[in-house]
Amino acid sequence: MVLYYKARPDAGDYTIYMGADKNENEELIKYGLPEDVWFHVDKVSSAHVYLRLKKGDSIDTISEGLLEDCAQLVKAHSIQGNKMNNVDVVYTSWSNLKKAPSMDVGQVGFHNPRLVHILTVEKRVNEILNRLHKTRVERRPDLKAEKDASNAAEKAKRKMQLKEKRRREEMERVVKERQAEIRSYKGLMVAEKMTSNRQIASAGKSMQEVEDDFV
Template sequence: MVFYFKARPEAGDFTIFMGLDKYENEELIKYGFPEDIWFHVDKMSSAHVYVRLHKGQSLDDISEALLEDCAQLVKANSIQGNKVNNIDVVYTPWANLKKTASMDVGQVGFHNSKMVRTVRVEKRINEIVNRLNRTKVERTPDFKAEREAYSAAEKAERKAHLREKKRREEMDRLEKERQAETRSYKNLMVSDKMTSNKQIASAEKSLQELEEDFM
């Protein structure tokens, strides 16, 4: 079971989600999307909360409103963190999550600590938490199938870009050849290499005069 929430409208069209337990957290870790940003209460147990950004976006594109929604949801879903004020919530791209065989179910580390950011949450804001809970929807997704579909779409898009690139390169090549042929033709048409009609007529006249003289 995965719980899905809608961020506040002014934050944009974003979906926030979290697993029911550590086993579903494990699935989210395994089959995440590159656009997913992971949130967790620092140094305390809590739900693994994600927000799926739009394609091409990064940590720098997360607005204050969206960040606050995610942080409040994480705090509200931490047994210990929900009871105290001034906690830290860490967040990082899904691709930065590190999983090794020695880690417990649902436990993660980071590939690069420099890609981990922290936001301070002074206290729980019930208005935000209640608003998010009113949008909550429960689903049982097929994580593997969703990830495979995403990968297939990415592969098809890369192929389409490659075909378009090759098409443009071929058009550029043909245009360069056309321009080179045009320049070559113009060189053949240079005036001092051409014979005018007047010159031809003059030449014919001279030949006729020579013939008459011969006769």
């Protein structure tokens, strides 16, 4: 079971979600998407909360309101963290999560600890939590199918981008060739390299003779 929440409306149309238990958390770790940002209470047990960003967003552009919604949700779903004030919440991109075979179910590490951000939550804010819980929807998604579809769409996008890149390169090549032809033609039309009829006549040659010389 995966629980889905809608973030505050003024932040935009963003979805926050989390697994109902550690087994679902394991699936979310496995089938996350590059645009997902993972949240967890630091140093104590808590839910794994994810924020799905939009294409073009980055972890550094997440608004304060969105961060607050995610941090409040993850704090509220931590047995220890929910009772504490000034709780540190860590968050990082899904791609920075590292899962080793020796780790317990739901346990993760980081590929690069320097890419982990920390946000301090002073206290529980029931107003935020009540608003989020009113939007809660429970689903049993096919996470693998969703990831496969996302990967296929990304692959098709890269293919189109490559095709467009090659088309532009071919157009640039044709333009350069035409420009080179024009420069070459202009070089042939330089006055010093041209022979007039008067010059031919003064040289005592007929047009037929000039043509025969050319041939």
